[in-house]
Amino acid sequence: MSNCNTTCPYCGVGCGVTAAVDQDKVLSVMGDGNHPANAGRLCVKGTTLAETLIREGRLLHPIYQGAATQWDTALDLVAEKISTVRRKHGPAAIAFYLSGQLLTEDYYVANKLMKGFLGSANVDTNSRLCMSSAVAAYKRAFGADYVPCSYQDLESCDLLVMVGSNAAWTHPVLYQRIAAARKINPNKRIVVIDPRRTDTCDIADLHLQIAPGSDAFLFAGLLHYLQCSGLFDQGYIDQHTQGLDAALVAGAACDRSEVARQTGLTQEALEAFYQLFGATQNTVTLYSQGINQSATGTDKCNAIINCHLATGRLGRPGMGPFSITGQPNAMGGREVGGLANQLAAHMDFTPDNVDLVRQFWQATDMANEAGLKAVDMFRAAADGEIRFMWIMATNPAVSLPDSAMVRRALENCEFVVVSDCVGDTDTAAYADLLLPAMGWGEKDGTVTNSERCISRQRKLVTAAGEARPDWWMVTQVAQRLGFEQAFDFQHPAQIFREHAQLSGIENNGSRDFDISGLADMSEHAYDEMPPTYWPVPAASGTAAPITDGRFFTASGRANFIALSPVLPDAEPGIQSTLKLNTGRLRDQWHTMTRTGRVPRLMRHRDFFSVSLGPVEAMASGLAEGDLVAVHNTLGAVRALLHVEPDLPAGQIFSPIHWSSQFSGQACISGLIAAVTDPVSGQPQSKFARVSVSGVAVSCWGLLLTKALPVLPELGYWSRVAIPGGYLTLLAASVDLQPMAARAALLAPLLRHAERHTCYADSDSADFRDIGTTNGDLVYALYLNPQRRKLPAHDWLSGLFSSLRLAAPAGLLAGFDPDVPDKGRLICTCWEVGEREIDQALVAGVCTMEHLGERLRCGTQCGSCVPELKRMLQALEQDNAA
Numbered sequence: 001m002s003n004c005n006t007t008c009p010y011c012g013v014g015c016g017v018t019a020a021v022d023q024d025k026v027l028s029v030m031g032d033g034n035h036p037a038n039a040g041r042l043c044v045k046g047t048t049l050a051e052t053l054i055r056e057g058r059l060l061h062p063i064y065q066g067a068a069t070q071w072d073t074a075l076d077l078v079a080e081k082i083s084t085v086r087r088k089h090g091p092a093a094i095a096f097y098l099s100g101q102l103l104t105e106d107y108y109v110a111n112k113l114m115k116g117f118l119g120s121a122n123v124d125t126n127s128r129l130c131m132s133s134a135v136a137a138y139k140r141a142f143g144a145d146y147v148p149c150s151y152q153d154l155e156s157c158d159l160l161v162m163v164g165s166n167a168a169w170t171h172p173v174l175y176q177r178i179a180a181a182r183k184i185n186p187n188k189r190i191v192v193i194d195p196r197r198t199d200t201c202d203i204a205d206l207h208l209q210i211a212p213g214s215d216a217f218l219f220a221g222l223l224h225y226l227q228c229s230g231l232f233d234q235g236y237i238d239q240h241t242q243g244l245d246a247a248l249v250a251g252a253a254c255d256r257s258e259v260a261r262q263t264g265l266t267q268e269a270l271e272a273f274y275q276l277f278g279a280t281q282n283t284v285t286l287y288s289q290g291i292n293q294s295a296t297g298t299d300k301c302n303a304i305i306n307c308h309l310a311t312g313r314l315g316r317p318g319m320g321p322f323s324i325t326g327q328p329n330a331m332g333g334r335e336v337g338g339l340a341n342q343l344a345a346h347m348d349f350t351p352d353n354v355d356l357v358r359q360f361w362q363a364t365d366m367a368n369e370a371g372l373k374a375v376d377m378f379r380a381a382a383d384g385e386i387r388f389m390w391i392m393a394t395n396p397a398v399s400l401p402d403s404a405m406v407r408r409a410l411e412n413c414e415f416v417v418v419s420d421c422v423g424d425t426d427t428a429a430y431a432d433l434l435l436p437a438m439g440w441g442e443k444d445g446t447v448t449n450s451e452r453c454i455s456r457q458r459k460l461v462t463a464a465g466e467a468r469p470d471w472w473m474v475t476q477v478a479q480r481l482g483f484e485q486a487f488d489f490q491h492p493a494q495i496f497r498e499h500a501q502l503s504g505i506e507n508n509g510s511r512d513f514d515i516s517g518l519a520d521m522s523e524h525a526y527d528e529m530p531p532t533y534w535p536v537p538a539a540s541g542t543a544a545p546i547t548d549g550r551f552f553t554a555s556g557r558a559n560f561i562a563l564s565p566v567l568p569d570a571e572p573g574i575q576s577t578l579k580l581n582t583g584r585l586r587d588q589w590h591t592m593t594r595t596g597r598v599p600r601l602m603r604h605r606d607f608f609s610v611s612l613g614p615v616e617a618m619a620s621g622l623a624e625g626d627l628v629a630v631h632n633t634l635g636a637v638r639a640l641l642h643v644e645p646d647l648p649a650g651q652i653f654s655p656i657h658w659s660s661q662f663s664g665q666a667c668i669s670g671l672i673a674a675v676t677d678p679v680s681g682q683p684q685s686k687f688a689r690v691s692v693s694g695v696a697v698s699c700w701g702l703l704l705t706k707a708l709p710v711l712p713e714l715g716y717w718s719r720v721a722i723p724g725g726y727l728t729l730l731a732a733s734v735d736l737q738p739m740a741a742r743a744a745l746l747a748p749l750l751r752h753a754e755r756h757t758c759y760a761d762s763d764s765a766d767f768r769d770i771g772t773t774n775g776d777l778v779y780a781l782y783l784n785p786q787r788r789k790l791p792a793h794d795w796l797s798g799l800f801s802s803l804r805l806a807a808p809a810g811l812l813a814g815f816d817p818d819v820p821d822k823g824r825l826i827c828t829c830w831e832v833g834e835r836e837i838d839q840a841l842v843a844g845v846c847t848m849e850h851l852g853e854r855l856r857c858g859t860q861c862g863s864c865v866p867e868l869k870r871m872l873q874a875l876e877q878d879n880a881a
Contacts, residue, residue, distance in 0.1 A: 019050070026808075042861060048598050060464055069421070078477050085415070100328060116358070122386065128681060134291075162190065169583075232571065283313050283320050285320075397429075416432050496518070569687075580654050630654070630690050704727050795814075
């Protein structure tokens with residue numbers, strides 16, 4: 001057995017991972033204690049990475065129009081289609097849609113082919129949905145896409161303002177670093193700004209529960225307060241900035257009363273925040289999707305940056321405006337020009353930059369203007385303007401807003417190529433050609449995290465089936481198009497060296513991104529490359545940007561941006577009452593193509609649900625667990641209702657993860673209009689107006705199967721992976737009790753079972769059916785008009801993996817004392833359930849430390865700690881009462 005260091009493929013923290021590998025299999029993973037991002041910490045998603053390396057759902061061979069084909073045939077076909085479309089319709093009819101899941105080397109060759117040799121800049125990425133507003137704001141303020149902070153700043157600052165970020169769930173390792181630093185420095189203050197009370201608020205001194213989308217008012221008001229209170233750093237402003245007067249004029253109306261009116265906060269709460277910010281020199285503002293995913297996201301980011309520029313709070317330890325990205329290689333993609341409005345090496349489409357890249361690449365058909373950004377790209381496909389699209393490592397049919405438009409685009413496009421690890425995504429269903437890509441643990445290259453740290457993602461095991469690296473696919477197509485010399489890459493180290501060399505061409509400190517010091521790296525040095533922060537210029541002694549007050553604008557000064565805050569709204573005509581907010585769950589990632597296959601990651605929040613506050617639920621006549629429809633003029637979803645105690649009236653929250661692989665009518669992006677920020681092109685993915693109504697249910701059901709079930713049309717279904725099979729929750733507005741209805745539901749399962757044991761009670765309309773073969777359970781179906789009378793699904797989830805099969809009578813009863821029911825998982829790392837914790841609390845355990853000693857919960861990644869604390873607090877309140 002050997003240990004190999006690599007990098008986690010999930011969020012933008014970019015944690016180092018040490019994998020134990022034996023006989024071409026990853027046995028386990030743990031945090032890399034020497035990686036600067038995590039120093040050995042790892043969240044539960046990272047901890048379960050070995051469990052994602054399964055063949056289930058993997059795309060193993062090229063597939064053309066539903067049939068397996070050879071790689072040569074597939075690649076010839078891609079080259080032929082590109083050539084034909086380019087000849088008939090021009091370069092603008094071709095588009096690549098990429099992903100922050102790609103490695104930098106994959107990104108680089110895709111951008112080089114499109115922008116340098118096909119003559120089109122229609123290359124964009126799902127990172128457009130994540131951090132493009134932050135990029136645009138940094139460029140407006142600093143003249144470059146330069147993140148001026150590090151993770152150490154989050155620990156060393158005296159005030160941390162977390163806005164639009166539920167880091168406890170979305171960046172848990174970083175959150176735990178912050179929580180640990182808080183214990184060391186008891187004077188450290190943390191402010192959380194979020195319309196919802198999330199687990200991140202567990203460490204907050206102040207939670208500002210602002211109206212959705214009103215962040216720019218809050219920070220414009222902060223700038224106004226700093227001015228009126230004489231708290232500007234006038235020396236820094238005079239020496240290093242420009243444009244303050246215009247910014248002050250634009251925000252002059254944002255006094256405290258106006259900010260209170262727009263944000264819904266009290267003037268006392270505003271005063272507390274403003275005074276704390278004004279009095280604390282070492283301040284970091286950490287912001288994420290709650291800021292970026294807005295029609296005015298760039299202005300919101302600049303409103304934050306303005307406050308840091310006005311107080312000189314950047315370029316020194318423990319201070320700065322810090323955008324935290326969602327994807328592991330969002331920054332790496334930006335470095336090589338992965339956005340449609342960029343060229344490689346952080347260059348833009350200025351004539352000088354275009355000419356520089358053309359000469360370096362020896363490009364035969366260089367794009368000289370920006371291409372279509374993500375939403376516009378799919379609109380163009382829907383309108384017939386884009387005829388060929390290659391989608392790599394992403395699932396836009398679920399993740400992009402107005403998913404009905406995206407699906408029309410995919411249907412309308414003449415030829416769609418999808419290269420991915422899995423073949424059963426919503427997007428793959430529209431592909432003419434599927435290409436099997438290597439996944440994490442199989443591919444080899446680099447990624448760059450949110451603090452500009454380049455890390456190696458290393459090959460651990462042999463690729464499944466005929467999977468290949470994305471860079472190899474693009475290179476092979478490029479060679480077939482006649483560009484052999486420019487794409488003669490045999491190893492990712494060659495691509496990295498070319499990328500590094502380009503970053504230093506005619507740079508000399510004029511551009512922020514420069515890793516030319518790595519351009520001569522040997523293949524061995526590349527293989528052994530440690531985590532490395534950029535810039536790494538070839539010339540030594542170059543002063544660090546921002547730190548020395550040097551910016552990348554024409555004047556060398558940072559720009560204040562004049563902005564007039566506005567509240568969000570949906571497209572005209574959508575006049576629903578509730579404001580929809582979206583976000584991630586603790587144990588899930590994007591559209592669950594990876595995490596959804598790991599049973600224990602599905603047990604914290606299992607079936608698709610949306611959240612309402614108690615006031616809104618009561619006013620709508622709804623209760624916990626009801627089936628509801630959430631709808632507007634764009635579409636509808638059906639979900640279970642979760643009553644979230646602290647969610648304000650007028651708001652509804654939905655997770656983003658569910659697709660047609662995991663639930664029916666659950667694609668929440670179908671309710672979100674494709675409204676974008678005019679500067680960044682980032683969609684407003686966290687705001688929509690919707691209505692909610694209850695859905696009548698005649699029959700509820702739980703279906704336990706070993707094989708993936710094929711279901712008839714139902715009012716609602718949602719499925720989770722469990723050890724050894726699947727558990728599906730069903731709801732129907734028609735009675736499933738009649739034999740014909742049951743037969744339609746069970747028909748696909750009957751042939752897999754030899755023996756059937758049934759129970760039916762006509763008085764209570766209760767029905768149960770158990771199918772076995774050679775004594776092994778094949779399926780179990782439970783139907784009842786009342787959901788609470790169905791067996792506990794946590795108990796059912798453990799049946800296939802239990803040491804002994806429950807007796808048939810126990811299975812029909814839905815209970816067996818020898819098969820334990822842990823309840824909903826609270827601690828996923830150690831698989832500690834809610835019932836186990838309740839039992840420990842009843843037995844007298846009353847502190848976090850004692851819970852950890854007894855059950856180990858809360859002792860690894862820490863993601864469950866806020867929930868454990870709430871359970872302890874509830875016990876204290878019950879005892880006090």
